[in-house]
Amino acid sequence: MSANKRGRKRTFTELARRAQIVAAAIETIAEMGYGQASFAQIAQRAGLSSTGLISYHFASKDELIEQLVDEVVTAGQAFMGPRIEAAVGARAKLRAYLESNLEFMASHRAHIVAVAEIFNALPRERGGQPAPYGVWHERGIAQLQDLLRQGQRAGEFASFSTRVMAVTIRAAIDAVGYQLGADPNLDLKTNARELSALFDRATRSGKPGERAPGCSGERPRRTRRTAAD
Amino acid sequence: MSANKRGRKRTFTELARRAQIVAAAIETIAEMGYGQASFAQIAQRAGLSSTGLISYHFASKDELIEQLVDEVVTAGQAFMGPRIEAAVGARAKLRAYLESNLEFMASHRAHIVAVAEIFNALPRERGGQPAPYGVWHERGIAQLQDLLRQGQRAGEFASFSTRVMAVTIRAAIDAVGYQLGADPNLDLKTNARELSALFDRATRSGKPGERAPGCSGERPRRTRRTAAD
Amino acid sequence: MSANKRGRKRTFTELARRAQIVAAAIETIAEMGYGQASFAQIAQRAGLSSTGLISYHFASKDELIEQLVDEVVTAGQAFMGPRIEAAVGARAKLRAYLESNLEFMASHRAHIVAVAEIFNALPRERGGQPAPYGVWHERGIAQLQDLLRQGQRAGEFASFSTRVMAVTIRAAIDAVGYQLGADPNLDLKTNARELSALFDRATRSGKPGERAPGCSGERPRRTRRTAAD
Amino acid sequence: MSANKRGRKRTFTELARRAQIVAAAIETIAEMGYGQASFAQIAQRAGLSSTGLISYHFASKDELIEQLVDEVVTAGQAFMGPRIEAAVGARAKLRAYLESNLEFMASHRAHIVAVAEIFNALPRERGGQPAPYGVWHERGIAQLQDLLRQGQRAGEFASFSTRVMAVTIRAAIDAVGYQLGADPNLDLKTNARELSALFDRATRSGKPGERAPGCSGERPRRTRRTAAD
DNA sequence: TATGAATGAGGATTCATTCAT
DNA sequence: TATGAATGAATCCTCATTCAT
Numbered sequence: 017m018s019a020n021k022r023g024r025k026r027t028f029t030e031l032a033r034r035a036q037i038v039a040a041a042i043e044t045i046a047e048m049g050y051g052q053a054s055f056a057q058i059a060q061r062a063g064l065s066s067t068g069l070i071s072y073h074f075a076s077k078d079e080l081i082e083q084l085v086d087e088v089v090t091a092g093q094a095f096m097g098p099r100i101e102a103a104v105g106a107r108a109k110l111r112a113y114l115e116s117n118l119e120f121m122a123s124h125r126a127h128i129v130a131v132a133e134i135f136n137a138l139p140r141e142r143g144g145q146p147a148p149y150g151v152w153h154e155r156g157i158a159q160l161q162d163l164l165r166q167g168q169r170a171g172e173f174a175s176f177s178t179r180v181m182a183v184t185i186r187a188a189i190d191a192v193g194y195q196l197g198a199d200p201n202l203d204l205k206t207n208a209r210e211l212s213a214l215f216d217r218a219t220r221s222g223k224p225g226e227r228a229p230g231c232s233g234e235r236p237r238r239t240r241r242t243a244a245d
Numbered sequence: 246m247s248a249n250k251r252g253r254k255r256t257f258t259e260l261a262r263r264a265q266i267v268a269a270a271i272e273t274i275a276e277m278g279y280g281q282a283s284f285a286q287i288a289q290r291a292g293l294s295s296t297g298l299i300s301y302h303f304a305s306k307d308e309l310i311e312q313l314v315d316e317v318v319t320a321g322q323a324f325m326g327p328r329i330e331a332a333v334g335a336r337a338k339l340r341a342y343l344e345s346n347l348e349f350m351a352s353h354r355a356h357i358v359a360v361a362e363i364f365n366a367l368p369r370e371r372g373g374q375p376a377p378y379g380v381w382h383e384r385g386i387a388q389l390q391d392l393l394r395q396g397q398r399a400g401e402f403a404s405f406s407t408r409v410m411a412v413t414i415r416a417a418i419d420a421v422g423y424q425l426g427a428d429p430n431l432d433l434k435t436n437a438r439e440l441s442a443l444f445d446r447a448t449r450s451g452k453p454g455e456r457a458p459g460c461s462g463e464r465p466r467r468t469r470r471t472a473a474d
Numbered sequence: 475m476s477a478n479k480r481g482r483k484r485t486f487t488e489l490a491r492r493a494q495i496v497a498a499a500i501e502t503i504a505e506m507g508y509g510q511a512s513f514a515q516i517a518q519r520a521g522l523s524s525t526g527l528i529s530y531h532f533a534s535k536d537e538l539i540e541q542l543v544d545e546v547v548t549a550g551q552a553f554m555g556p557r558i559e560a561a562v563g564a565r566a567k568l569r570a571y572l573e574s575n576l577e578f579m580a581s582h583r584a585h586i587v588a589v590a591e592i593f594n595a596l597p598r599e600r601g602g603q604p605a606p607y608g609v610w611h612e613r614g615i616a617q618l619q620d621l622l623r624q625g626q627r628a629g630e631f632a633s634f635s636t637r638v639m640a641v642t643i644r645a646a647i648d649a650v651g652y653q654l655g656a657d658p659n660l661d662l663k664t665n666a667r668e669l670s671a672l673f674d675r676a677t678r679s680g681k682p683g684e685r686a687p688g689c690s691g692e693r694p695r696r697t698r699r700t701a702a703d
Numbered sequence: 704m705s706a707n708k709r710g711r712k713r714t715f716t717e718l719a720r721r722a723q724i725v726a727a728a729i730e731t732i733a734e735m736g737y738g739q740a741s742f743a744q745i746a747q748r749a750g751l752s753s754t755g756l757i758s759y760h761f762a763s764k765d766e767l768i769e770q771l772v773d774e775v776v777t778a779g780q781a782f783m784g785p786r787i788e789a790a791v792g793a794r795a796k797l798r799a800y801l802e803s804n805l806e807f808m809a810s811h812r813a814h815i816v817a818v819a820e821i822f823n824a825l826p827r828e829r830g831g832q833p834a835p836y837g838v839w840h841e842r843g844i845a846q847l848q849d850l851l852r853q854g855q856r857a858g859e860f861a862s863f864s865t866r867v868m869a870v871t872i873r874a875a876i877d878a879v880g881y882q883l884g885a886d887p888n889l890d891l892k893t894n895a896r897e898l899s900a901l902f903d904r905a906t907r908s909g910k911p912g913e914r915a916p917g918c919s920g921e922r923p924r925r926t927r928r929t930a931a932d
Numbered sequence: 933t934a935t936g937a938a939t940g941a942g943g944a945t946t947c948a949t950t951c952a953t
Numbered sequence: 954t955a956t957g958a959a960t961g962a963a964t965c966c967t968c969a970t971t972c973a974t
Contacts, residue, residue, distance in 0.1 A: 029954080049368045051280070054947060065709055066956045071949055073954095136365035137280065150427070174446075180439040187420035188413040195412065198376070210409040217403075218447040251523055256936070284965065295939050300966055302937090487933080507826045509738070512968060524935045529970060531933095594823035595738065632904075638897040645878035646871040653870070656834070668867040675861075676905040714957070742944065753960050758945055760958090 034073050037062055038084050045084075046126035046197070050137035081134055082149075088127045089152050095120045106167025110185075110219065111212045113163065117189050118208040121196060129197040132190060157182045167219065174221040185215060250304060263302050266291055267313050274313075275355040275426065279366035307377075310363060314378055317356045324349045335396025339414075339448065340441045342392065346418050347437040350425060358426040361419060386411045396448065403450040414444060492531050495520055496542050503542075504584035504655070508595035539592055543607050546585045553578045564625025568643075568677065569670045571621065575647050576666040579654060587655040590648060615640045625677065632679040643673060708762060721760050724749055725771050732771075733813040733884070737824035765835075768821060772836055775814045782807045793854025797872075797906065798899045800850065804876050805895040808883060816884040819877060844869045854906065861908040872902055 026034075040062035045053045055067035055077070064070070074080040096116040103112035121128045135149060160182035167173035188211055196202050249255050255263075269291035274282045284296035284306070293299070303309040325345040332341040350357045367377045376382075389411035396402035417440055425431050484492075498520030503511045513525035513535070522528070532538040554574040561570040579586045593607060618640035625631035646669055654660050707713050713721070727749035732740045742754040742764070751757070761767040783803040790799040808815045825835045834840075847869035854860035875898055883889050 033954090051366065051368065055949090056947080060709070064955085065711060066958095067948075068950080068957070069955060077948065138278075176443065177435065177439045180436055181443060183420050183424065184413075184417040184440065184443060187416040191412050191416035198379075206406065207409055210406045211413070214405065214410060214413060214447050218443050251518070251936095253523060253936095258937070262937080283963075285963085293938085295941095296965080297940065297967080298938060301939095306965065491933090509824065509826065513970090514968080522934085524937095525969075526936075526971080527934060535969065596736075634901065635893065635897045638894055639901060641878050641882065642871075642875040642898070642901060645874040649870050649874035656837075664864065665867055668864045669871070672863065672868065672871060672905050676901045709957095711957095716958070720958080741942075743942080751959085753962095754944080755946080755961065756959060759960095764944065 030073065033069075034083065037064075037070055037073060037080065038087060041080060041084050042088070042126050042130045045130040045133050050133040081138075085131055085134060085149050085152065088124070088131045091124065091127070092117075092120050100163075106163060106170055106172045107216065107220065109163055110167070110215060113160070114185070114189065114211050114215065115208045118192060118204050118211070121193060122204045125196060125200065128193045132193045132197065153186070156186060160185055164219070171221060173219045176219070181219065188215075259302065262298075263312065266293075266299055266302060266309065267316060270309060270313055271317075271355050271359040274362050275358040279362045314360055314363060314381070317353070317360045318381055320353065320356070321346075321349050335392060335399055335401045336445065336449065338392055339396070339444060342389070343414070343418065343440050343444065344437045347421060347433045347440070350422055351433045354425055354429065357422045361422045361426065382415070385415055389414055393448070400450055402448045405448070410448065417444075488531065491527075492541065495522075495528055495531060495538065496545055499538060499542050500546070500584050500588045503588040503591050508591040539596075540607075543589055543592060543610065546582070546589045547610050549582065549585070550575075550578050558621075564621060564628055564630045565674065565678065567621055568625070568673060571618070572643070572647065572669050572673065573666045576650060576662045576669070579651060580662045583654055583658065586651045590651045590655065611644070614644055618643055622677070629679060631677045634677070639677065646673075717760065720756075721770065724751075724757055724760060724767065725774060728767060728771055729775075729813050729817040732820050733816040737820045768825075772818055772821060772839070775811070775818045776839055778811065778814070779804075779807050793850060793857055793859045794903065794907065796850055797854070797902060800847070801872070801876065801898050801902065802895045805879060805891045805898070808880055809891045812883055812887065815880045819880045819884065840873075843873060847872055851906070858908055860906045863906070868902075868906065875902075 037058065041053065041058050044058050044061050048057065055070050059065070059067045059070055070080065074083070096113070099116040100109050100112045103109040135153070138149065157179070161178040164173060164178040164181055168175065168178070192202070192204070192207050192211075196204075249259060266287065270282065270287050273287050273290050277286065284299050288294075288296045288299055299309065303312070325342070328345040329338055329341045332338045364378060364382070386408070390407040393402060393407040393410055397404065397407070421431070421433070421436050421440075425433075495516065499511065499516050502516050502519050506515065513528050517523070517525045517528055528538065532541070554571070557574040558567050558570045561567045593611070596607065615637070619636040622631060622636040622639055626633065626636070650660070650662070650665050650669075654662075707717060724745065728740065728745050731745050731748050735744065742757050746752075746754045746757055757767065761770070783800070786803040787796055787799045790796045822836055822840070844866070848865040851860060851865040851868055855862065855865070879889070879891070879894050879898075883891075
């Protein structure tokens with residue numbers, strides 16, 4: 017992926033142009049939706065005077081989108097990875113997973129919305145051929161399943177289908193991204209706290225010393241509920 | 246809705262053709278994705294020799310999609326409504342909600358996949374103007390929030406943001422539909438059981454006589470876990 | 475023209491239907507313009523539930539339009555002919571020609587507007603093949619030229635190109651029809667009076683006893699002029 | 704008006720292409736009529752291999768037509784304006800108006816025919832919304848009315864409705880353009896001379912020293928009349 | 933006769949991509 | 954490298970006409 021179409025290593029300028037185009041594509045897709053994100057729109061936003069330049073730097077629209085997704089996912093992992101690893105224990109890691117995900121969303125709103133648009137707009141896995149970016153999705157699920165299995169082995173988590181739980185956790189996070197597309201003022205902190213608590217209850221075992229809040233009759237963090245709940 | 250463009254009551258033939266076209270659209274969208282579902286593709290699948298016939302029966306592509314969504318949503322509500330109402334108590338209703346949703350998916354796979362495609366492909370709410378079928382989504386969320394609030398008032402459910410919980414429940418269900426698009430052999434019964442348990446734990450209060458399974462250290466329905474979990 | 479496509483004489487019903495369709499076409503074209511007057515629009519206005527019926531009664535759209543023009547022109551001639559013949563002398567006949575034309579317009583606004591639309595919208599004479607309804611136009615010009623030549627022979631009219639004068643008179647009348655399409659409240663009586671006077675001055679000879687108003691320094695019918703003149 | 708859709712100044716090539724396409728549109732419309740002037744026809748006549756190129760250079764068909772009309776009207780005004788201004792006195796100006804109009808027609812036959820086609824084919828003013836290029840028409844009428852009023856104030860012209868007279872003059876000129884579409888060999892010089900004389904008689908007052916030719920019993924320029932008159 | 937269904941050609945427009953400069 | 958010009962396939966939609974009933 018580091019070689020251009022002439023088989024040479026990409027020059028600095030070339031890399032800069034690609035980055036600029038990808039950035040413009042992110043903005044465009046986030047703002048107008050994948051369906052409206054034509055080369056013309058992207059070029060305009062990038063300040064380019066020709067769509068031809070996009071075709072010059074990217075073999076096809078597919079390659080542009082691939083690059084875009086790649087960058088966002090990589091950035092996300094770079095942001096979240098350390099935070100998750102720093103947490104001790106499966107419960108803490110799960111909480112870190114959820115909260116760092118939403119924290120990343122807060123600082124990379126357009127990126128997240130764009131990637132969500134792309135995932136949704138592109139054809140899914142059908143018959144035999146895989147979805148274009150299904151790999152990333154499956155990789156994320158697998159990573160989560162690992163975490164959940166560790167917790168189950170450690171007795172921190174109850175017994176449940178790690179697959180179903182992982183898919184649900186991802187779906188919950190993606191739903192926040194989806195809502196963020198519609199409402200830029202969405203309160204991500206509240207969402208993070210609520211989701212953390214939700215999946216904590218959903219996963220935790222009833223082990224002594226790890227008793228679920230519901231079991232003790234007390235609630236750790238009482239939150240005021242408003243009408244908008 | 247029962248009058249055609251000439252202001253006449255729709256004939257039997259017309260209704261049949263419309264249904265046939267809608268069915269072809271469902272198949273096409275479910276199989277190829279919304280983006281690829283042109284009139285030409287739909288007409289071909291319906292065995293029509295001209296795209297003009299689709300335009301003859303539907304005022305626009307929008308009307309076709311609207312009709313499609315309407316049919317699927319109406320059918321879904323007709324299927325699920327009674328099952329949810331028959332359940333007694335909020336916990337049981339929530340379980341019925343989840344299970345009837347997935348049961349409907351099992352028998353209407355293409356319908357669900359098609360509608361999921363449409364929801365995802367169409368422009369989202371941006372700035373001020375709402376998403377085309379966002380109404381349905383918001384209505385579903387609101388309905389779920391009602392159910393959750395009732396459970397909270399009755400003491401069956403713990404304290405949490407009903408909005409976040411409702412969005413997460415819907416996201417979990419939609420994720421199952423999404424997976425169904427990729428894998429027609431998805432085990433919906435297992436998914437239904439797991440999701441029921443998951444959200445039962447996530448919502449329930451610690452009231453006596455309503456103790457969460459996790460608290461007793463035992464699991465009611467022990468499920469064999471496979472590697473694919 | 476009195477036989478239908480099966481070579482039979484047209485039944486009363488058939489004639490009635492044709493008349494009804496022609497009437498609807500007149501209304502539609504006058505109101506929406508020729509370009510928007512599709513069979514669907516005409517059928518709807520005629521209260522028919524199928525465009526097929528129009529095709530059943532008329533061999534083609536061309537035949538419908540032909541019939542329409544025929545009816546309007548015939549009605550116009552029936553109205554104007556006697557009025558012109560009743561006038562004595564070329565000057566009086568020319569005045570009668572102009573005034574009866576505009577009088578007919580007043581009572582057959584839609585007809586006139588529709589025919590004007592058709593004349594304008596249809597292809598003109600090009601290369602060799604004649605304009606569809608150029609015949610009517612040329613016939614009208616020829617008739618006017620006859621009248622003008624008679625006046626010249628009788629010494630009532632000055633010497634001028636009867637062709638140019640005839641074309642100009644028709645153009646002036648058609649321009650009134652054109653304006654009538656835009657402004658239904660157009661004052662036809664004033665237009666008739668002004669055009670009569672205009673072409674009286676433009677045609678008349680300087681013979682004694684027939685002196686032009688301009689020559690005597692007096693004006694026969696003094697009209698108050700308003701700012702809108 | 705000098706910036707293209709990318710907000711750039713138009714290049715030489717772009718201007719040339721636009722001009723070429725406008726020229727092809729003029730030819731096509733003049734020859735086949737507005738109704739038959741599809742992008743396909745225009746592209747073919749311009750030697751383009753794709754209708755897409757027209758859309759590339761013009762935002763819409765409307766813009767193409769607008770540009771076409773604009774060019775022709777501007778050229779016409781540039782041609783006629785100085786000739787009218789050079790004339791001294793209302794009578795001479797009116798004569799210059801008529802003669803320069805027809806002179807322009809002689810050298811820009813297709814342009815005039817095309818614009819006449821467009822004016823006629825496009826929807827007229829109806830209800831409230833104005834005709835697309837009605838502005839030009841009304842502006843021409845207003846300009847003529849100004850000229851006529853000046854002549855009336857100066858005593859050169861008799862008393863008449865300047866509106867009716869102006870509309871009739873324009874109609875007479877347009878009728879020449881109309882005939883030109885059908886007969887390319889139309890004798891424009893004779894038409895110019897006859898129309899000049901016609902409207903001179905129609906407008907002039909009976910003032911001493913400005914006596915109408917008809918009053919003297921003599922004709923200044925005796926013209927041979929042929930059968931075709 | 934009359935209806936509604938069906939056809940297929942033709943309408944403008946959008947778009948990613950290619951190419952010469 | 955970068956630009957603008959050009960391409961041609963694909964988009965939805967309109968319409969007069971035909972046909973079976």
